[in-house]
Amino acid sequence: MAAIISADNVAKIFRQRVRQPGVLGAFRDFVAPVSKPVKAVDGISFAIQPGEAVGYLGPNGAGKSTMIKMLTGILAPSSGTVTVLGRHPQQERVANAREIGAVFGQRTQLWWELPLSESFELHRRMYRVPEPVFQRNRADLIDMMELSSFIGRPVRHLSLGQRMRAEIAMALMHDPKILFLDEPTIGLDVVAKDVVRKFLTRINRERGTTIILTTHDLQDIEEICPRLIMVDEGKLLFDGSIADLRVTFGAKRRLTLEFAHDPGHVELADAEPLAGEGAVREFLLPDDNRSLVQLIGALPAGSDLRDVRLHEPGIEEIIRTHYQSKVPA
Numbered sequence: 001m002a003a004i005i006s007a008d009n010v011a012k013i014f015r016q017r018v019r020q021p022g023v024l025g026a027f028r029d030f031v032a033p034v035s036k037p038v039k040a041v042d043g044i045s046f047a048i049q050p051g052e053a054v055g056y057l058g059p060n061g062a063g064k065s066t067m068i069k070m071l072t073g074i075l076a077p078s079s080g081t082v083t084v085l086g087r088h089p090q091q092e093r094v095a096n097a098r099e100i101g102a103v104f105g106q107r108t109q110l111w112w113e114l115p116l117s118e119s120f121e122l123h124r125r126m127y128r129v130p131e132p133v134f135q136r137n138r139a140d141l142i143d144m145m146e147l148s149s150f151i152g153r154p155v156r157h158l159s160l161g162q163r164m165r166a167e168i169a170m171a172l173m174h175d176p177k178i179l180f181l182d183e184p185t186i187g188l189d190v191v192a193k194d195v196v197r198k199f200l201t202r203i204n205r206e207r208g209t210t211i212i213l214t215t216h217d218l219q220d221i222e223e224i225c226p227r228l229i230m231v232d233e234g235k236l237l238f239d240g241s242i243a244d245l246r247v248t249f250g251a252k253r254r255l256t257l258e259f260a261h262d263p264g265h266v267e268l269a270d271a272e273p274l275a276g277e278g279a280v281r282e283f284l285l286p287d288d289n290r291s292l293v294q295l296i297g298a299l300p301a302g303s304d305l306r307d308v309r310l311h312e313p314g315i316e317e318i319i320r321t322h323y324q325s326k327v328p329a
Contacts, residue, residue, distance in 0.1 A: 005047070007047075007071075011043055011078050012066050012075065017029070017035050041066050042235050044080075044234075052210055053224055055221035056231070058231040059232060067231075072084075073097065098127060116150065123174070134173065141169040141172060144199050146165070161192030177209065181200075184196060185215060193220075226242075230245070254311040258305075259280075268299075296308065
């Protein structure tokens with residue numbers, strides 16, 4: 001199956017002004033400004049198949065938003081090739097826009113003074129959505145995103161969570177094949193985040209909408225996206241599943257054993273002991289396929305084991321550990 005989105009050795013370079021100190025430096029800046037190249041995206045390649053939900057992850061300044069802007073046609077790559085639905089997004093921006101939806105957490109496409117229902121109607125006219133398709137999508141999206149209680153209110157009267165749910169609904173009103181989401185849950189409370197996550201998962205599963213999601217809330221990635229693309233300093237670090245991420249960055253499972261009484265010294269084959277006292281012992285488990293039964297079965301006879309708890313490292317813990325390892329001691 002042909003990829004719906006592809007990036008082939010894509011780079012984006014911006015020019016950054018270099019300020020020179022002092023009055024003389026200010027004069028030089030005016031007469032002969034000096035700039036230096038800054039690589040926001042540095043030779044990234046990937047391919048995304050129709051119906052995938054992909055998290056695009058990295059720290060601030062990693063080039064996430066720059067890549068999204070190239071995929072949506074806002075920016076053109078400095079080198080390499082980007083294709084979306086078989087098109088070059090910047091060269092065929094209007095045709096591309098008709099088949100994609102985009103939501104930027106810091107920008108709104110809703111009309112501030114108008115009722116939400118009229119924003120939807122304006123969107124229908126701009127995208128020339130056939131009336132039967134619009135009415136069907138409108139009813140479905142209002143129901144799935146729980147918009148009915150405020151559909152008639154002016155957008156300026158809506159809470160942040162209500163506006164974001166409306167933004168996502170409007171981005172899907174014209175049946176796009178791809179939905180780009182840049183920080184869609186930023187600033188939302190727990191309830192609003194849960195509604196958005198469940199909705200995106202449902203849209204991806206039931207409609208087959210391809211989703212590209214950038215976020216700093218790693219629970220978004222865990223709940224919505226089976227695949228993760230991780231970037232840093234403009235370069236691709238990882239592309240695969242969360243399970244593969246654990247292996248790649250060496251995140252280990254943590255095992256807690258609770259005994260009926262202090263067992264004294266306890267060893268598990270190839271497991272690294274952590275702090276433990278009294279009746280509780282903790283271990284980092286080896287990166288292999290041995291089951292807990294095999295590990296615990298190696299305990300000495302007579303060990304009065306009462307409870308076993310296994311902690312699987314979450315994506316946030318894995319990535320935090322990776323970035324901390326880059327900081328010089």
